[in-house]
Amino acid sequence: MNLSPLDIVLLGTVLLLAVGFYGLLITRNLIKLVLVLQILVKAAVMALALAGKSSGNLGLGQSLAATVIVADTVVAVVALALAVQVRKHAGTLDVTKLSSLRG
Amino acid sequence: MTGILIGLVIGLPWLGALVLWRVSDERPRLQHALAVAFSSAAGFASLALIPFASAETAVRIDVGRYFGELTFVADGLAVSLTAIACVIGALAVIFSMDYMRAEAQLSRYYAFILLFIGAMAGLVLSGNLLFMFFFWEITALCSYALISFYNDDPKAVAGGVKALLITQVGGIGLLAGALTAYSALGSYQVSDLLAKAETLPSNFLALTAFGFLIAAAAKSAQFPFHTWLPDAMEAPTPVSALIHAATMVNAGVYLLARFYPAFAQVPGWTLAVTLVGLVSALIAAFMALAATDLKRALAYSTVSQLGYMVYAIGVGGVLASQFHLLSHAVFKALLFLAAGAVIHASGTRDMRRMGALGKQMPFVRNVFVFGALALMGIPILNGFWSKEMILEAGLSHGPIWALVGMVMVAGMTAFYTLRMTWLVFFGEARESRHAHEAGRAMKVSLGLLGLGAWTTWLLIEPFSALLQHTLPFHGISSLNLSELSHEIFAAPLTYAALIVIALGLGIFWMVRKQAAGRRESWMDVLSRESFGFEWLNRRVASWTVGLGSVLQRTQTGVLSWNAVGILGALLIVLVFLVWSVK
Numbered sequence: 247m248n249l250s251p252l253d254i255v256l257l258g259t260v261l262l263l264a265v266g267f268y269g270l271l272i273t274r275n276l277i278k279l280v281l282v283l284q285i286l287v288k289a290a291v292m293a294l295a296l297a298g299k300s301s302g303n304l305g306l307g308q309s310l311a312a313t314v315i316v317a318d319t320v321v322a323v324v325a326l327a328l329a330v331q332v333r334k335h336a337g338t339l340d341v342t343k344l345s346s347l348r349g
Numbered sequence: 350m351t352g353i354l355i356g357l358v359i360g361l362p363w364l365g366a367l368v369l370w371r372v373s374d375e376r377p378r379l380q381h382a383l384a385v386a387f388s389s390a391a392g393f394a395s396l397a398l399i400p401f402a403s404a405e406t407a408v409r410i411d412v413g414r415y416f417g418e419l420t421f422v423a424d425g426l427a428v429s430l431t432a433i434a435c436v437i438g439a440l441a442v443i444f445s446m447d448y449m450r451a452e453a454q455l456s457r458y459y460a461f462i463l464l465f466i467g468a469m470a471g472l473v474l475s476g477n478l479l480f481m482f483f484f485w486e487i488t489a490l491c492s493y494a495l496i497s498f499y500n501d502d503p504k505a506v507a508g509g510v511k512a513l514l515i516t517q518v519g520g521i522g523l524l525a526g527a528l529t530a531y532s533a534l535g536s537y538q539v540s541d542l543l544a545k546a547e548t549l550p551s552n553f554l555a556l557t558a559f560g561f562l563i564a565a566a567a568k569s570a571q572f573p574f575h576t577w578l579p580d581a582m583e584a585p586t587p588v589s590a591l592i593h594a595a596t597m598v599n600a601g602v603y604l605l606a607r608f609y610p611a612f613a614q615v616p617g618w619t620l621a622v623t624l625v626g627l628v629s630a631l632i633a634a635f636m637a638l639a640a641t642d643l644k645r646a647l648a649y650s651t652v653s654q655l656g657y658m659v660y661a662i663g664v665g666g667v668l669a670s671q672f673h674l675l676s677h678a679v680f681k682a683l684l685f686l687a688a689g690a691v692i693h694a695s696g697t698r699d700m701r702r703m704g705a706l707g708k709q710m711p712f713v714r715n716v717f718v719f720g721a722l723a724l725m726g727i728p729i730l731n732g733f734w735s736k737e738m739i740l741e742a743g744l745s746h747g748p749i750w751a752l753v754g755m756v757m758v759a760g761m762t763a764f765y766t767l768r769m770t771w772l773v774f775f776g777e778a779r780e781s782r783h784a785h786e787a788g789r790a791m792k793v794s795l796g797l798l799g800l801g802a803w804t805t806w807l808l809i810e811p812f813s814a815l816l817q818h819t820l821p822f823h824g825i826s827s828l829n830l831s832e833l834s835h836e837i838f839a840a841p842l843t844y845a846a847l848i849v850i851a852l853g854l855g856i857f858w859m860v861r862k863q864a865a866g867r868r869e870s871w872m873d874v875l876s877r878e879s880f881g882f883e884w885l886n887r888r889v890a891s892w893t894v895g896l897g898s899v900l901q902r903t904q905t906g907v908l909s910w911n912a913v914g915i916l917g918a919l920l921i922v923l924v925f926l927v928w929s930v931k
Binding site for chain 1 (some may be wrong): 907908909912913915
């Protein structure tokens with residue numbers, strides 16, 4: 247089997263996606279969920295850079311990837327802060343037990 | 350100059366709305382004064398716009414390629430409707446000074462009225478379909494906000510929501526029609542659509558034509574969307590006058606008149622328009638026969654008169670329909686405002702509890718009688734001329750069965766209008782109450798409108814010349830006063846219609862003793878249910894709620910299930926991509 251560097255990156259992206267989705271399906275802990283989402287977003291960042299390279303718009307792909315990294319960091323920080331508050335108020339981090347907002 | 354005036358006509362009411370929104374409710378005198386100042390200024394600007402009418406595009410603003418150019422065209426159709434919206438709107442605002450004297454939250458009231466007037470002016474002046482749709486939606490929003498003005502009354506809120514939902518159906522029709530026209534034409538300009546209609550593929554043109562018909566029917570409360578207008582009667586009465594005479598319902602008739610030359614060739618379209626007008630006029634007149642609520646009776650009569658206008662467009666009488674729109678705007682505003690004065694003075698809307706109010710409020714009685722005579726179509730008030738013009742147009746171009754129906758509606762109109770007038774102002778007092786005469790601001794509006802009901806038909810010559818010179822696609826020929834009176838008085842149809850009207854009056858005179866009866870008959874039930882359309886509305890509402898509760902189950906709030914959903918969607922997209930590449 248003869249893999250080009252781009253193929254390896256693509257494989258890595260798919261692998262990250264698979265790990266992320268698997269984690270999303272089985273995780274109950276809120277903090278672990280944030281981590282899993284980070285893995286998913288990293289897959290997206292890699293896919294963006296890859297798409298930029300393979301379509302010839304490397305600059306565009308990389309700048310989009312950088313934007314996603316910045317935005318995603320903010321999301322992660324806020325999510326973790328929320329997780330801390332949830333732990334304080336609800337006494338648990340298990341998402342299946344957090345049902346007070348269910349309509 | 351035209352551009353500046355267009356800017357003033359739309360901008361002044363909107364600026365007034367912004368200013369009034371910020372005026373504290375502690376200062377009602379300032380609120381009244383500002384509202385009257387802004388709306389009257391807009392009224393004068395709209396009158397000043399009339400001499401500048403032309404078919405040329407007056408304002409052209411580039412707003413990016415997806416929207417085309419924001420254009421304003423001040424042609425005859427647009428300037429006459431703008432003048433109606435702004436002048437009648439200003440009179441309704443002046444009337445509100447007395448009517449809303451002791452009410453709270455006048456900022457909200459006046460701000461939405463001014464926004465409404467400006468949006469209506471923008472709607473008719475706009476030369477771009479997409480922006481026409483934006484203005485169209487703003488008028489829908491304003492009507493909702495004003496109908497539910499008394500927002501602690503559940504009936505008012507329900508009426509507002511109903512108006513919003515039903516007119517949204519029309520909004521979708523307009524948007525779909527505009528997008529279809531764009532996809533075939535590559536332009537949102539109204540003038541392009543009118544000029545190139547014949548080159549469009551016939552199925553695209555038909556889709557646009559029927560989309561616009563749905564839009565017009567929903568906006569003008571025509572069959573089968575006529576149910577929202579009577580429920581809109583929970584609004585303060587000046588708002589009802591505004592919706593019925595100056596803004597909102599005229600937009601639908603305007604839309605049909607504007608695009609008549611483009612759509613007249615679409616097979617079945619003119620027949621559909623004729624039918625919508627005829628059915629609306631008939632069933633609304635029937636419901637008005639049984640109505641006991643003064644404002645609801647007037648609302649049914651509006652639906653019925655709008656039916657006349659829609660019918661006129663269906664049979665090719667664009668001039669007749671617009672002339673009737675002008676007459677109707679004047680006499681219906683008069684009737685509504687006079688009814689408002691009665692309701693304000695007597696504290697009830699139920700006609701069975703009124704009677705003999707004419708002695709206590711002679712001024713209001715007199716102007717109401719003027720409006721009622723115009724509505725019946727009695728010579729020589731304005732309603733007579735325009736209604737006979739519509740019937741003439743129907744005789745020369747339309748199917749004869751439709752004409753017979755419309756003449757019958759004229760008789761029914763005479764019956765219910767006399768019934769209304771009799772129950773409120775004449776006969777014996779069924780409840781003793783002390784009603785006070787209208788205030789000074791009320792008298793100003795009512796007096797001007799009463800004068801209008803006697804005189805606006807004299808404007809036929811400048812009005813028809815205006816439409817002839819500035820509407821290149823409509824093929825309207827101007828009429829002067831002597832031609833008009835010759836045409837009307839030489840036609841046997843006029844006398845036939847007058848006989849039917851007299852018959853309607855005579856039948857009421859025979860049964861006037863039972864008119865205030867309190868027993869409910871099958872007619873009451875039928876009209877309360879709007880010939881089954883209220884049932885249909887309720888069914889649609891309950892289906893929607895039921896579908897919502899079924900779909901609610903898919904909202905589990907469990908993250909894993911949502912992830913499964915995302916994965917599933919991703920798989921479908923992937924499969925589709927792979928499949929389409931092969």
